[in-house]
Amino acid sequence: MTTLKPSQPPPTWKHSATDIVSLTKAGIEKNREVHDSVAALSPADCNFTSVYVALASTEAELKNLEPLLFYKNVSTEKDIRDAATEADNLVKNFSVEAEMRLDVFNAKKAASDNIAKEGAPLNAEEKRLVEKMLLDGKRAGLDLPEAQRDELTRLKKELSQVCVKFNQNFNEEDGKILFTLEELKGVPADVISGFPKQTEDTKELYEVTHKTTDIFPIFKYAENPETRRRMRESFDGRLSINVDLFDQALSLRRQIAAILGYDSWADYITEVKMVKSAHAVDEFLDDLEKKMRQVGIKNLETLLALKKEEHGKKGMPFDGEFYAWDYSYYDRKFVETELKLDDSLVKEYFPVTVVVPAILRIYRDLLGVRFQEISYETWHPDVQQFAVWEKDAKDESGFVGYFYLDLYPRPAKYSHAAVWCLIPGYDLPNGKHNYPVAAMVANLAKPTPDRPALMRHGDVVTFFHEMGHIFHELLSKTRFSRFHGTSVALDFGEAPSQMLENWCWEPRVLQLMSSHYKTQEPLPVDLITKINKSRYVNVGLFYLRQLFFAKFDIKVHTDKEATDYTLLWNELRQSITLLKSSGDLMPGQATFAHLTGGYEAGYYGYIYSLVFAMDMYATVFKRDPLDPESGRLYREKILLPGSSRDENEFLKDFLGRAPNSNAFIEEIFGTSASRPL
Known part of the structure; x- marks a missing residue:
C-alpha cells in the first residue's frame, strides 16, 4: 500500500x-x-x-x-x-x-x-x-435594554467560571478508600493485584480509587455488603467540594432564564433541541417511567429473593431491603446463576490488543475508510494516533482526518470515556478544507502481572459507542465549523453511537472482536447466546436509574426556587430507582458532571435518542449489520451533514419515512416482557 x-x-x-x-x-x-x-x-x-x-x-x-x-x-x-x-x-x-x-x-x-x-x-x-x-x-438577549444585557453578561461569565471549577474538581479528584484482603473477598484476583498495597499497624491494606476500573469490580463482586456500602458512599460523596458550586450554577441559570423571558432554564435549553420544550421532556419521562416501573418492580422482587437466599446460606442478617450497593452485585449474580454467564470468563476473550484493532477493522470495512498509525509526539506515551483515509485514496484528496486513542487510566486524567472534537472540519477561505481531529479518552483496565489488559463486554460496548462519535466527527463534511460532526441537537447526538452499540450483540461481530488471551479462540456460541440473553435482564431497574438522572436534571432546571439538592437527590433516587440508601445523605449531585459540562436539561436525551437509534438499526442495518452499502447510506445521510440540515429531515431521508418508536418498544418492552425474569 x-x-x-x-x-x-x-x-x-x-x-x-x-x-x-x-x-x-x-x-x-x-x-x-x-x-x-x-x-x-x-x-x-x-x-x-x-x-x-x-x-x-x-x-x-x-x-x-x-x-x-x-x-x-x-x-x-x-x-x-x-x-x-x-x-x-x-x-x-x-x-x-x-x-453579547x-x-x-x-x-x-x-x-x-x-x-x-x-x-x-x-x-x-x-x-x-x-x-x-x-x-x-x-x-443572548440582544433585543433587551442595555442594563439587562450587562447583567446577562456578568451572570454568564460567573456561570462559566463556576462550571469550569466544578469540572476541574471532578478531574482532580484523587480520593482513595482502603480495604483488607478479607473485605475484598469475591473480587477477582487479577483486579486485586492491580491495587497498590500499604501497611497500617502491621495490617496489609489495598488502596482503591474512585476510577471506574476500580469501583466496578467492587460493586459487582465484593461479597461483603459492608464493603460495597462503604465503596458506594465513598464514591457518591467524593466531590462534596462541588455542592456549593452546583447550587451556584442553578441559581445563575434561573436568573439568566428569567432575564431572557423563559419560564425556566430547561425551556431555554430545549428550545433548540428536537424535543422543543421542558413540558415535552416531562411527558416523555413520565410515560416511560410508568412503563418501566412495573418491569422494575418484577426485577427487584427477583433480585431481592436472590439476596435473601444468599444471606441465609452465609448466615448474614437480612432486613428485607434492597440497597443501591446491592444492585450491581445481584444483577451479576442473577446473570451468572440463571444464565450461567460469568463476566470474568467473558472478559478473557476480550484482550485490548485484539478488540481495538478488530473494532477499527469493522469500522473500516463498514464505512469505506482505512487507517494508518503514525508516530508523532502526543500528550502522553500511552496515546495512539491514526491518520484516516478514504478506502481507495490515491492522493492527498482522499485524506479524512486524524484521531487519537488515550485508553488507560492515570492520575488526574478524565475519569470516564468520552470523545473530544479537537479540530472541526470546515472549508477555508482559500477554497481548501480544514480536516477534523478527534480524540477518545477512556479508562480501560491496564495489564496485570498475570494477564494482559482485558475488557469486560460492557467496555467493548462503550468503546464501540465512542468510536461512533469519532467517525461522526471524521466523516462529517460541512462548509461551516458550527455544523460539523456531532454539533447536532443534543437529544439526537447520542443516536448514531447508540445505534452502533447493537453490533456488540451480533454473534458474527462478537466472534470477529474476540480472541481468548491464552487459546486465541473466539467467543464460543454458548457464551454468545448467554451474552445476548443477558442484554435486557433487569432492564427495568437499569432504565429506572437512567430515568432518575434525567428527572433530577429536568426538575432542578425547571424549579423556580432553590432547595436542598442533596436531599432531593437522595429522595428522587430512592423513589424512582426503587433502591434504598442507608439513610446517610450523600451529595451525589456534586458528581453529576453532565450538568456543568454542557448537558444540563439534556440528560433525557440519552433515552430520547435511543428511540431514533433503535429505529435506524432495525430499519437499515439489522438484516446485515456489516453491509458496506448500508454503511455508505449511513455515512452519506447521517454522518456527512452534521447539523447543516434539520435532524428530522436527514433522519427521515435515511429511514425513508418519519421516525417512530416501534423498534424501541419492541426491543425494550417486548423483549423484557417475553423473557423470564
Whole structure:
C-alpha cells in the first residue's frame, strides 16, 4: 500500500503552561479584531460574505484552540492542567462577551435585511447559518435594554467560571478508600493485584480509587455488603467540594432564564433541541417511567429473593431491603446463576490488543475508510494516533482526518470515556478544507502481572459507542465549523453511537472482536447466546436509574426556587430507582458532571435518542449489520451533514419515512416482557 502524505499535519503537543495561556489570548484577540471589523461596517456594506462568512471563519478559529484546553483532561503535569483550565476560562468569558455584542448583532440583522432585499441566492447551509446566527443573538438577549444585557453578561461569565471549577474538581479528584484482603473477598484476583498495597499497624491494606476500573469490580463482586456500602458512599460523596458550586450554577441559570423571558432554564435549553420544550421532556419521562416501573418492580422482587437466599446460606442478617450497593452485585449474580454467564470468563476473550484493532477493522470495512498509525509526539506515551483515509485514496484528496486513542487510566486524567472534537472540519477561505481531529479518552483496565489488559463486554460496548462519535466527527463534511460532526441537537447526538452499540450483540461481530488471551479462540456460541440473553435482564431497574438522572436534571432546571439538592437527590433516587440508601445523605449531585459540562436539561436525551437509534438499526442495518452499502447510506445521510440540515429531515431521508418508536418498544418492552425474569 502506497504511503500517502496527509493534507495537513497533526496538531503539535509541545506546549508549556505559558504557551497555552499566551496562544489562547492571541487567538481570542484575533477573534475580537474580526468582531470589531464586522461591527464597524456600515449597514449598506453588511452582506453574507462581509458579516456571516467572516464571523463563521473566526468562530472556526476559536474552535481550533480546543487542543490547548484539552490538556486539562489528559496532562500529567499540574501546571499544564492549571494553564489549560485558565485558558478554558478565558475562552468561555470571551464567548460570553462575543455573544453579547449588540453592534455585531446589528450587523447581522443589517446583512439579513440586505440579503432579503437583494434576493441573494443562498444554498441550504448558508441559509441555516443566517438563521442560527440571528437566533444566537435573540437567545443572548440582544433585543433587551442595555442594563439587562450587562447583567446577562456578568451572570454568564460567573456561570462559566463556576462550571469550569466544578469540572476541574471532578478531574482532580484523587480520593482513595482502603480495604483488607478479607473485605475484598469475591473480587477477582487479577483486579486485586492491580491495587497498590500499604501497611497500617502491621495490617496489609489495598488502596482503591474512585476510577471506574476500580469501583466496578467492587460493586459487582465484593461479597461483603459492608464493603460495597462503604465503596458506594465513598464514591457518591467524593466531590462534596462541588455542592456549593452546583447550587451556584442553578441559581445563575434561573436568573439568566428569567432575564431572557423563559419560564425556566430547561425551556431555554430545549428550545433548540428536537424535543422543543421542558413540558415535552416531562411527558416523555413520565410515560416511560410508568412503563418501566412495573418491569422494575418484577426485577427487584427477583433480585431481592436472590439476596435473601444468599444471606441465609452465609448466615448474614437480612432486613428485607434492597440497597443501591446491592444492585450491581445481584444483577451479576442473577446473570451468572440463571444464565450461567460469568463476566470474568467473558472478559478473557476480550484482550485490548485484539478488540481495538478488530473494532477499527469493522469500522473500516463498514464505512469505506482505512487507517494508518503514525508516530508523532502526543500528550502522553500511552496515546495512539491514526491518520484516516478514504478506502481507495490515491492522493492527498482522499485524506479524512486524524484521531487519537488515550485508553488507560492515570492520575488526574478524565475519569470516564468520552470523545473530544479537537479540530472541526470546515472549508477555508482559500477554497481548501480544514480536516477534523478527534480524540477518545477512556479508562480501560491496564495489564496485570498475570494477564494482559482485558475488557469486560460492557467496555467493548462503550468503546464501540465512542468510536461512533469519532467517525461522526471524521466523516462529517460541512462548509461551516458550527455544523460539523456531532454539533447536532443534543437529544439526537447520542443516536448514531447508540445505534452502533447493537453490533456488540451480533454473534458474527462478537466472534470477529474476540480472541481468548491464552487459546486465541473466539467467543464460543454458548457464551454468545448467554451474552445476548443477558442484554435486557433487569432492564427495568437499569432504565429506572437512567430515568432518575434525567428527572433530577429536568426538575432542578425547571424549579423556580432553590432547595436542598442533596436531599432531593437522595429522595428522587430512592423513589424512582426503587433502591434504598442507608439513610446517610450523600451529595451525589456534586458528581453529576453532565450538568456543568454542557448537558444540563439534556440528560433525557440519552433515552430520547435511543428511540431514533433503535429505529435506524432495525430499519437499515439489522438484516446485515456489516453491509458496506448500508454503511455508505449511513455515512452519506447521517454522518456527512452534521447539523447543516434539520435532524428530522436527514433522519427521515435515511429511514425513508418519519421516525417512530416501534423498534424501541419492541426491543425494550417486548423483549423484557417475553423473557423470564
